[in-house]
Ligand code: PSU
């Protein structure tokens with residue numbers, strides 16, 4: 286594993302570090318915005334007093350903390366694979382490159398001792414999963430990796446209710462950030478409610494430390510809604526989503542290709558509306574994650 290000097294030093298000195306995933310850059314956001322967004326997210330973390338650690342596998346090496354050239358490779362190299370946890374080893378052994386999902390980013394970050402991780406939306410149970418069995422590996426990963434994950438819930442391309450049920454089954458605590466409304470990614474309220482919320486980063490740090498001392502192995506999910514004024518029009522989202530689900534079926538798009546396909550269609554057909562919302566929520570999550578990392582490191 287290649288941990289950047291800056292990240293390694295911060296970890297050694299117990300200074301706050303925030304892990305960032307690379308699939309959102311390589312497969313979730315369109316070029317050329319993806320590169321500038323990746324840089325902006327890192328800047329948000331830095332400005333809040335933490336060190337950003339974007340994670341990816343580059344030319345067969347697991348990299349934690351990327352320089353500008355490496356970040357540009359993630360954003361622009363069309364051959365970047367999408368790596369779940371099961372894909373890491375063969376990507377390394379073949380000396381090729383891939384972007385890490387929530388699951389594999391959390392896995393690698395935890396190995397390095399990083400406590401906090403920011404992303405946009407989690408993977409979850411897909412609509413129609415009772416027939417396809419398509420449930421993101423993010424769920425079972427979060428059931429065995431003790432890291433704090435800040436996200437804006439899950440996209441409405443997923444079955445939100447089923448995803449919340451699975452998180453409960455796997456003992457993964459989900460806290461709304463200052464609200465019990467579970468966010469719907471680029472929509473500020475998914476329509477589903479949580480049972481617990483947290484109101485300060487100090488409270489999150491307390492919960493994290495209690496769980497660590499007592500060897501709880503699950504992640505802690507913090508669900509932060511997008512600001513209402515930044516949200517994507519729910520009606521337009523539904524129209525494009527229905528079109529996308531139909532198209533995916535007709536073109537036999539399955540497995541890990543589904544999420545990138547639906548996201549790309551959404552960005553393309555909403556004239557940039559979904560993209561704007563996506564960027565706003567990711568930056569907001571990076572900020573909260575940095576504040577949490579600072580609180581935990583105290
Ligand atoms: N949320 C986004 N953009 C993304 C993803 C989530 O806003 O690109 C990615 C994350 O990396 C997540 C993955 O872990 O999609 C889930 O994919 P799947 O459903 O194939 O497990």
Ligand code: MN
Nearest residue numbers: 419420421540
């Ligand atoms: Mn899937």
